[in-house]
Each structure stands twice: as structure tokens, then as C-alpha cells.
Amino acid sequence: MKKISLIDHIILWAGVLFLLLPVWLLFASSTHTVETIVKDGLQLLPGSQGFGAYKIALTEASGFTDVATGARMLLNSAIMGLGFAIGKIIVSMCAAYALVYFRIPFAQLLFWIIFSTLLLPLEVRIVPSYEVVSQLGMLNSYTGLIVPLIASATATFYFQQFYKTIPDELLEAAQLDNAGPFRFFIDILVPLSRTMMAAMFIIMFVVGWNQYLWPLMMTTEESYYTIVMGIKSILSVMREARIPDYSVAFAMVILSMLPPVAVVVIFQRWFIQGLVDSEK
Amino acid sequence: MGALKLSSIEKTYPNGHRAVRGVSLEIEPGEFLVLVGPSGCGKSTILRTIAGLEQLTGGEIHIAEERVDERLPAKRDIAMVFQNYALYPHMSVYKNMAYGLKNRGVSKEEINSKVTEAAKMLQLTDYLERKPSQLSGGQRQRVAMGRAMVRSPKLFLFDEPLSNLDARLRAEMRLEIKQLQRKLKTTSVFVTHDQVEAMTLADRLVVLNQGEIQQVGTPKEVYHQPANIFVATFLGAPAMNLFEARVTSANEMTLNDGQTIQLPAEMANRVEPGRNVTVGIRPEHLALTQNGQRPLLNFETGLSEELGTSQLLHGKIAGTDCTLNLPHFDQHSEDQLGVVFEPKHLHLFDVETGKRIDHG
Ligand SMILES: Nc1ncnc2c1ncn2[C@@H]1O[C@H](COP(=O)(O)OP(=O)(O)OP(=O)(O)O)[C@@H](O)[C@H]1O
Numbered sequence: 043m044k045k046i047s048l049i050d051h052i053i054l055w056a057g058v059l060f061l062l063l064p065v066w067l068l069f070a071s072s073t074h075t076v077e078t079i080v081k082d083g084l085q086l087l088p089g090s091q092g093f094g095a096y097k098i099a100l101t102e103a104s105g106f107t108d109v110a111t112g113a114r115m116l117l118n119s120a121i122m123g124l125g126f127a128i129g130k131i132i133v134s135m136c137a138a139y140a141l142v143y144f145r146i147p148f149a150q151l152l153f154w155i156i157f158s159t160l161l162l163p164l165e166v167r168i169v170p171s172y173e174v175v176s177q178l179g180m181l182n183s184y185t186g187l188i189v190p191l192i193a194s195a196t197a198t199f200y201f202q203q204f205y206k207t208i209p210d211e212l213l214e215a216a217q218l219d220n221a222g223p224f225r226f227f228i229d230i231l232v233p234l235s236r237t238m239m240a241a242m243f244i245i246m247f248v249v250g251w252n253q254y255l256w257p258l259m260m261t262t263e264e265s266y267y268t269i270v271m272g273i274k275s276i277l278s279v280m281r282e283a284r285i286p287d288y289s290v291a292f293a294m295v296i297l298s299m300l301p302p303v304a305v306v307v308i309f310q311r312w313f314i315q316g317l318v319d320s321e322k
Numbered sequence: 323m324g325a326l327k328l329s330s331i332e333k334t335y336p337n338g339h340r341a342v343r344g345v346s347l348e349i350e351p352g353e354f355l356v357l358v359g360p361s362g363c364g365k366s367t368i369l370r371t372i373a374g375l376e377q378l379t380g381g382e383i384h385i386a387e388e389r390v391d392e393r394l395p396a397k398r399d400i401a402m403v404f405q406n407y408a409l410y411p412h413m414s415v416y417k418n419m420a421y422g423l424k425n426r427g428v429s430k431e432e433i434n435s436k437v438t439e440a441a442k443m444l445q446l447t448d449y450l451e452r453k454p455s456q457l458s459g460g461q462r463q464r465v466a467m468g469r470a471m472v473r474s475p476k477l478f479l480f481d482e483p484l485s486n487l488d489a490r491l492r493a494e495m496r497l498e499i500k501q502l503q504r505k506l507k508t509t510s511v512f513v514t515h516d517q518v519e520a521m522t523l524a525d526r527l528v529v530l531n532q533g534e535i536q537q538v539g540t541p542k543e544v545y546h547q548p549a550n551i552f553v554a555t556f557l558g559a560p561a562m563n564l565f566e567a568r569v570t571s572a573n574e575m576t577l578n579d580g581q582t583i584q585l586p587a588e589m590a591n592r593v594e595p596g597r598n599v600t601v602g603i604r605p606e607h608l609a610l611t612q613n614g615q616r617p618l619l620n621f622e623t624g625l626s627e628e629l630g631t632s633q634l635l636h637g638k639i640a641g642t643d644c645t646l647n648l649p650h651f652d653q654h655s656e657d658q659l660g661v662v663f664e665p666k667h668l669h670l671f672d673v674e675t676g677k678r679i680d681h682g
């Protein structure tokens with residue numbers, strides 16, 4: 043018994059180390075000078091520069107204009123991630139509500155149409171999507187960054203399955219309590235979906251945060267650059283035959299990981315709490 | 323002046339199943355009416371059409387002289403208690419009870435006083451801040467009752483509200499519901515498939531089968547003068563014993579194996595000789611012969627079951643399964659016993675239609 047749990051722990055720790063080591067290497071290296079990194083490669087131990095690189099990453103613009111500082115890019119990413127996650131949750135909750143609780147003509151067909159969009163990820167439809175957004179004049183705007191991405195078949199599907207597990211009597215009781223469709227949604231379905239919403243938020247925020255291709259297509263103004271694009275642009279000075287600012291780039295990578303980690307940590311607690319005092 | 327009137331209501335489900343077939347009923351104000359019947363007979367369907375949760379496919383429903391079958395559930399002035407309570411899981415007990423009032427624009431003070439009063443009556447005062455998941459089954463049941471009560475509706479509808487409780491709590495809550503209804507004097511329709519519940523709660527009992535009314539009456543009437551074989555066997559546990567018989571003379575019937583039974587005096591000359599009938603007698607109306615009494619029928623003994631207050635003795639009369647409910651516990655080792663009964667306890671039914679042949 044004891045032995046098994048010892049082995050379990052060894053495996054667990056091995057896994058943790060395996061996953062965390064690259065992150066640690068990045069962090070340790072980001073505290074060294076660029077020269078050390080170029081000469082000696084990645085560093086295991088923290089270096090002499092402290093958090094200097096972080097300050098540069100946050101405050102100094104790397105592009106042609108002065109606006110694309112790390113802080114600005116973090117803000118852009120946050121707006122993108124939040125808009126993406128919240129938008130997806132709202133849209134898919136409403137869609138699922140309509141599909142489950144209303145008698146709509148061809149509901150089944152509609153469902154399959156929504157579902158089949160899973161076969162058409164952004165990468166496949168990026169050219170037409172770009173065309174639409176550009177014709178609407180939404181290039182270089184948060185609306186353009188977020189709105190074309192917020193329809194989500196996956197989230198709709200999850201919410202639909204969740205609503206189907208809610209007993210019909212609850213709807214009937216609400217009907218007798220004079221709650222119309224809107225009241226029922228706001229007062230009953232939304233609070234009951236909290237756990238589900240937290241789970242969706244975790245997933246969708248991280249996905250939104252990590253978007254690369256779409257912002258790259260959509261934004262030409264540096265003020266709309268996201269952090270993921272920023273990392274790339276620091277490293278791409280290589281082309282200009284300069285040594286890229288590795289320590290700053292590493293610092294930026296670490297910075298770009300923090301918000302998603304924070305979201306996961308915070309919402310996971312919610313999520314697990316929701317699962318534990320299951321109320322349904 | 324009926325509190326609730328059903329005029330030949332019909333419900334055919336979209337899949338073609340005719341769940342309710344022309345049911346007409348009138349309920350007096352303050353009456354406690356119980357719908358009872360086997361599973362699938364359409365009890366819930368009737369209740370749900372009254373509530374407006376199902377659309378009628380025929381007939382009309384009037385509540386206090388107003389036609390309601392076209393109205394939304396919330397506009398019918400009824401309250402319903404569901405089998406699984408259907409409490410809002412994320413709301414406190416207080417909010418659960420207040421929700422219907424809030425949605426009707428009742429003022430905060432009035433909601434507060436009504437909920438507090440209902441909570442007091444239901445002994446829920448200490449639990450108002452709890453969530454339903456933190457309550458016992460009986461307490462949840464009370465909250466569901468409270469949610470119905472606070473609105474002071476014209477009509478209470480109960481759909482098997484006690485079936486999720488254990489036997490003891492069920493008996494307790496049964497009594498509580500009855501007392502509460504007496505106090506509030508709200509007209510109530512209560513659905514159950516449990517005959518004890520039905521008998522004890524009902525002012526009037528409606529026995530249903532396959533979407534049709536079999537009999538309406540007080541529990542006593544229905545038990546002692548069942549209108550047909552279905553009602554006779556549905557009510558009473560163990561069920562009424564039935565035997566095939568043939569009327570052989572003006573005052574005598576013969577069973578399959580040749581044993582004869584005297585027709586009750588008031589039945590003599592009411593059934594013509596040669597007619598086939600079904601004879602019924604309840605297990606508690608059969609007794610064993612004592613000290614030299616002359617047996618009326620022979621009984622082949624089988625297994626016996628001890629119930630505590632009485633003993634069930636299974637066996638056969640004239641080759642037909644038969645059960646005796648005996649008040650005194652005795653071990654019976656004989657193969658054959660003599661059985662006696664009072665003729666007035668005999669029920670006669672027409673073989674073809676199953677209808678009661680009345681004492682007149
Ligand atoms: N939505 C529906 N669609 C089709 N048939 C239905 C539907 N609901 C109920 N039925 C059928 O109608 C009949 C009556 O159902 P109902 O729920 O009224 O029975 P019940 O008397 O309440 O039974 P129980 O005691 O099991 O609750 C059943 O045969 C059932 O299969």
C-alpha cells in the first residue's frame with residue numbers, strides 16, 4: 043500500500059518536473075543578460091539581471107511605433123480573451139436555450155447545421171471571414187477581433203446537453219410561478235449553469251488568449267497587437283541581422299502565461315466547488 | 323356552483339395515445355378529491371391539463387365558473403405540488419416560496435408576511451435560509467407545499483407528492499396535508515396510485531382506469547359498493563376474492579366444483595337462473611368455522627403470512643385462488659378448512675360487462 047503510493051508520487055513528480063522544467067528554464071534565463079544566453083544557452087539558475095527584462099518587456103515598444111508595449115499587448119490579449127470567452131458563453135447559452143426549450147421549425151436541422159460548423163475551423167474559412175470583416179470596416183478593431191469568433195458549436199452543444207438534464211418540472215414550476223421565458227432563463231437556467239459557465243470560461247479564455255492567426259490577419263496597427271503576436275515580433279528581428287533580445291522575449295513569454303494560469307486557478311476553484319455542492 | 327368542473331375532457335398525445343377519454347367531474351368548494359388508479363391510467367395527465375401544462379384535445383375546464391382551458395398556467399389561479407417537489411435548487415427556501423409572488427408583482431412586505439406565515443404553519447421557520455439540498459425529504463415536501471400555499475390559489479393540485487418519502491414519513495405527511503387542507507379549506511385534487519393514501523385523504527374518490535372514470539364516491543361507498551370488478555379488485559389489499567358462478571335457482575348459485583352459495587335474501591329473484599355471474603368477497607369478510615359451525619364453503623389451505631395485526635391465509639376455493647384475512651393468529655395445519663361469511667358481504671358482478679349487479 044505504502045509502496046504503491048510512493049511510486050504514484052514519484053510518477054506524479056516526474057510529470058510535474060517534465061512539464062515545469064521548460065517554464066523554469068525560460069524564467070531563469072530571462073534573468074540573465076542576452077550575451078550569457080547567446081554564449082551559454084539556456085540557464086538553469088537565476089542570473090544577475092533580476093526582473094530588468096520584465097520591465098523592458100512591459101514598457102518598451104518593440105515595433106515601429108511606440109504603442110506596442112508589453113503592457114498594451116497584454117491588455118489587448120485580455121480584451122480578446124475576455125470578449126472571446128464571454129461572447130461565446132452568451133451566444134451559445136442563448137442558442138442552446140432556443141434549441142432545447144422552444145418549438146422551432148427544423149430545430150434538429152438547425153442543430154446539425156450548427157454542429158457541422160465544427161468541420162470548418164477558422165483556419166479553413168479565414169479568407170472569407172477576413173473578407174467579410176474587412177468589408178464591414180472592422181479591421182483593426184476589437185469588434186473585428188472578437189465578434190467573428192464567438193459563435194461556438196462546441197459550447198452550444200455542451201450547454202444543450204446540460205439543459206436537457208434539468209428536470210422538466212422546474213420549467214413547469216416556473217410556468218406556474220408566472221415566470222416567462224426570459225425570467226426562466228435569467229432566474230433559473232443561468233444560476234444553475236454556473237459550473238458549466240465557469241468550465242467554459244476556463245477553456246474559452248485560454249483559447250481566445252492564444253489566438254494567433256486571426257489577430258495576425260486582422261490587425262495592421264500595432265496598437266491592436268496581442269501578446270502572442272508580440273513574442274513573435276521580438277524574435278523576428280533576427281531577420282534584421284540583429285541578435286534578438288532573448289531575455290526580454292523570454293520575459294514576455296512568462297508574462298503571457300500568467301493571465302491564463304490565473305484564470306484557470308481562480309475558476310477551477312469555482313468549478314470544483316460547483317461540482318461538489320451539486321444542486322441539481 | 324362548482325370550484326372545478328371538467329366537461330368531457332379528452333387528451334390525445336401527439337403520438338396518438340388517448341390518455342384521457344371523456345372525463346367529466348364536478349368538485350365542490352373546499353372538497354378534497356383524490357384521483358386514484360393504476361400506473362399509466364392518465365391521472366397525471368388529467369392533473370396536468372387542469373394546471374395547463376398539457377393542452378386539452380377536447381372538452382372544457384372551468385374553475386369557479388370561469389373557463390380556463392385556454393389560459394396560461396400562471397393565469398389559472400392554481401398551485402401544484404410535484405412528485406419530485408421541483409424546488410429551485412439554487413434558491414433558498416424563502417426565495418423558493420417567494421418566487422411566484424415576486425413574479426406577480428406582490429410587494430416585498432406582503433411577500434414577507436405571507437412566507438413567514440406559511441413557514442410557521444409548516445414548521446419551516448428555522449430553515450428559511452437553507453437551500454433545498456440541505457433539507458430532508460419531508461422538509462422539501464413542506465417547502466413545496468409552502469410554495470403552493472403562499473399564493474392562496476383557488477385550487478391545489480398534488481401529483482403523487484408523497485411517493486418519494488419512506489413509509490413512515492409518508493403516513494405523517496399524509497396526515498399533515500389533510501390537516502392543512504382542512505384548515506385552509508382550499509379545494510384540492512390529489513393524484514396517487516397508493517390506495518391507502520387515496521382512502522384516507524379523500525372526501526371523494528375517483529377511480530380511473532385507462533383514461534376513463536370507473537367510479538366516483540366517498541371512500542366508503544367505493545370500497546363497500548364497487549361499481550365493477552376493476553374497482554373491486556383495485557381497492558383493498560389483499561384484493562377481493564372472485565369466483566365464477568352460475569345462478570342455478572331463485573336463491574342459489576353453484577361454483578365450478580359444485581359447491582353452492584345462497585344468494586343474499588335481497589338478491590333473490592334479481593338474477594334469473596341460468597345467468598353466469600362473478601361473485602366477490604373481501605378477504606376480511608371470510609372467516610373459519612368455529613366449534614362445530616356448519617361451513618358454507620370448503621377451503622384448501624396453502625401458505626400463511628403474518629401481518630402482525632392479522633394473518634393472511636392463502637389457498638383455494640373451488641379451484642380458484644383465494645385469500646383470507648384472519649384477525650387471530652393460529653397455526654393451521656389442516657389441508658381442508660370450513661369457511662363462513664355473511665351473505666350481505668357478497669358482491670355480484672356481471673360476467674360479460676364486469677358491472678355490479680346491484681342489491682337494488
Ligand atoms: N408526453 C407523452 N406523450 C405520449 N404519451 C404519454 C405522454 N405522457 C404520458 N403518456 C401516456 O399517457 C398515459 C397516461 O400517463 P400518465 O402520466 O397520466 O399516467 P399516470 O396515471 O400518472 O401514471 P403513474 O401512476 O405511473 O404516474 C400513459 O400510458 C403514458 O404512457
Ligand SMILES: [Mg+2]
Binds near residue numbers: 365366367482
Ligand atoms: Mg403520474
